[in-house]
Amino acid sequence: xxxxxxxxxxxxxxxxxxxxxxxxxxxxxxxxxxxxxxxxxxxxxxxxxxxxxxxxxxxxxxxxxxxxxxxxxxxxxxxxxxxxxxxxxxxxxxxxxxxxxxxxxxxxxxxxxxxxxxxxxxxxxxxxxxxxxxxxxxxxxxxxxxxxxxxxxxxxxxxxxxxxxxxxxxxxxxxxxxxxxxxxxxxxxxxxxxxxxxxxxxxxxxxxxxxxxxxxxxxxxxxxxxxxxxxxxxxxxxxxxxxxxxxxxxxxxxxxxxxxxxxxxxxxxxxxxxxxxxxxxxxxxxxxxxxxxxxxxxxxxxxxxxxxxxxxxxxxxxxxxxxxxxxxxxxxxxxxxxxxxxxxxxxxxxxxxxxxxxxxxxxxxxxxxxxxxxxxxxxxxxxxxxxxxxxxxxxxxxxxxxxxxxxxxxxxxxx
Numbered sequence: 001x002x003x004x005x006x007x008x009x010x011x012x013x014x015x016x017x018x019x020x021x022x023x024x025x026x027x028x029x030x031x032x033x034x035x036x037x038x039x040x041x042x043x044x045x046x047x048x049x050x051x052x053x054x055x056x057x058x059x060x061x062x063x064x065x066x067x068x069x070x071x072x073x074x075x076x077x078x079x080x081x082x083x084x085x086x087x088x089x090x091x092x093x094x095x096x097x098x099x100x101x102x103x104x105x106x107x108x109x110x111x112x113x114x115x116x117x118x119x120x121x122x123x124x125x126x127x128x129x130x131x132x133x134x135x136x137x138x139x140x141x142x143x144x145x146x147x148x149x150x151x152x153x154x155x156x157x158x159x160x161x162x163x164x165x166x167x168x169x170x171x172x173x174x175x176x177x178x179x180x181x182x183x184x185x186x187x188x189x190x191x192x193x194x195x196x197x198x199x200x201x202x203x204x205x206x207x208x209x210x211x212x213x214x215x216x217x218x219x220x221x222x223x224x225x226x227x228x229x230x231x232x233x234x235x236x237x238x239x240x241x242x243x244x245x246x247x248x249x250x251x252x253x254x255x256x257x258x259x260x261x262x263x264x265x266x267x268x269x270x271x272x273x274x275x276x277x278x279x280x281x282x283x284x285x286x287x288x289x290x291x292x293x294x295x296x297x298x299x300x301x302x303x304x305x306x307x308x309x310x311x312x313x314x315x316x317x318x319x320x321x322x323x324x325x326x327x328x329x330x331x332x333x334x335x336x337x338x339x340x341x342x343x344x345x346x347x348x349x350x351x352x353x354x355x356x357x358x359x360x361x362x363x364x365x366x367x368x369x370x371x372x373x374x375x376x377x378x379x380x381x382x383x384x385x386x387x388x389x390x391x392x393x394x395x396x397x398x399x400x401x402x403x404x405x406x407x408x409x410x411x412x413x414x415x
Contacts, residue, residue: 026336026379028089028267032261032286035321036295037116039071039212039349039394042205052191052202054182058218067112070212071318072119074349078319078342079123081355086124088357091284097128104279107134107289108143116319124285132289141256143290146399149252157248167234174199174232177206177223200239203232207252211349213320226346230310237312244293245300245314254297255290255397261298261324262389268326269335269382276287276400292316301392303369306341309364317343327379336379339366390404 011168029396042049049057062068067075068333086092103124107117114134120277134140155267171188178184209219212227216222220229243249260278264286267277279286280411299305304322307313320343327336342363344355355361370388371380380388 006122011329013206015272024329026329028086028091028325029328029335030284030286030326031086031091032264032288032324033321034257034261034288034290034294034298034324035078035116035120036292036316036318037071037110037112037289038067038075038119039208039318040065040067040112042208044200044201044205049202049205051186052178052188052198053221054179054184055217055221057205057210058214059292063111065110065112067115068212070352071112073117073352074211074344075116075119075173075319076123077352077355078321078344078361079120081361082120082126083126084357086285092162094337097125099284100125100130102282102284103130103287104283104285105130105132105287105289106142106278107132108140108291109135109138113289113291117287120287120289123286141399142260143257143286143294145253145397146256147397149249149397153248154252157246158242167238169197170231170234171195173228174203174235177220177228177232178202180221180223196239196242199232199235201236203236207233207236207346211346213350213352224304226310227397229346230312233312233315237315240292240296240316241314244296247300250297251301251392251394252397254294254301255392255394256399257290257294258298258301258389259393259398261288262386262393265324265326265337266386292320295320295322298322302339302388304339304341304366306364306366308341308343308364310346310362311343317346318349319344325379335382336383337368337382338367338377338379340364341366 040392041062041064042057043065045064046057060068083092087094101239103121105117105121107113114132117134119133120131124130131227135142175188188195188199188202206220206224206229210224210226244253260276263274263276264278267274267279267281268283271281273281278288296314299314299322305314308315311317323340323342325338325340327338328334339361344353344361348361349353353359365377367375368380368385368388371384379385
């Protein structure tokens with residue numbers, strides 16, 4: 001009788017534990033933040049830019065393609081917001097630097113991505129020492145892709161997409177901003193790179209002027225407004241869709257990054273070291289400081305989509321990020337993954353507005369295609385999500401052998 005009663009108590013306790021776990025809210029266990037760098041200067045030099053405008057482009061005060069001081073400040077505002085979120089979800093503790101060993105930051109090799117990574121290090125853990133890893137020998141295949149896509153397949157992926165006639169209004173607005181009705185040395189249709197590639201770059205540069213807080217004639221020669229900016233960004237969005245989200249091109253460029261993200265999530269879920277994961281078992285946060293191309297590739301591979309006020313659908317503004325978060329408990333499903341896209345609004349960037357829970361950045365929960373029965377805010381069951389990720393990755397474009405410690409340089413951030 002005693003044994004039978006003890007067995008009943010044990011079974012009741014186990015059942016109560018299951019019920020209690022199901023009733024408890026899910027707990028955040030691990031976060032991967034894939035961020036575009038902050039506001040940079042145009043990647044073209046002044047001579048090339050000035051071919052398409054009737055007046056000279058403004059002086060940015062930094063070399064072409066570099067993170068601006070204002071861009072760095074905005075990244076730190078975003079990092080501080082992430083810190084507040086991670087504290088609220090109890091992934092960070094409130095005191096000291098004990099959590100610094102659980103944060104792994106990896107940046108691409110360019111100045112704009114390295115400095116963005118450093119700005120995150122300074123703001124995620126103020127006053128603490130966090131190393132920022134980056135490749136020491138040029139392009140990093142984590143961000144630029146591994147393997148070489150087939151040129152014929154790449155051309156096939158984008159051919160027969162003559163879009164100029166369908167977007168003449170946006171082209172006309174861009175031409176007006178560039179020239180004000182006067183004559184430039186070269187028109188968009190005369191560009192050696194093609195009208196869409198050039199229009200994409202120049203419309204993006206106008207967004208960078210706006211978000212860098214430029215004023216007066218430095219802001220689109222006095223002809224750029226918030227209203228016509230979003231209209232010309234239509235051209236940047238279309239070109240990004242064509243060259244970055246088209247399935248074959250997205251898989252060729254993005255499979256390596258997505259494979260490492262998957263292995264990092266798998267390591268966090270299992271608690272065991274997984275080859276190809278970035279960081280260590282027990283890490284809380286992985287920050288990847290990359291490019292808009294990376295965000296477009298990942299979203300194209302997984303079929304993710306978002307729409308934030310002030311931007312074109314699926315746009316990837318400076319400092320914008322895809323967030324993959326791993327949650328534990330809350331129901332019988334165990335681990336689940338949520339995906340979000342977050343970015344500061346154009347005016348938050350332009351005005352260097354502090355970010356708080358009362359005045360947050362723009363954020364959208366993203367539904368994961370093929371994860372049936374789950375609302376975006378509930379996430380996708382881990383096993384299902386893992387399968388979706390594995391199907392999206394093309395093994396021909398993955399590489400796990402080039403991430404030895406000696407290939408990376410780490411610069412500690414200490415204040």
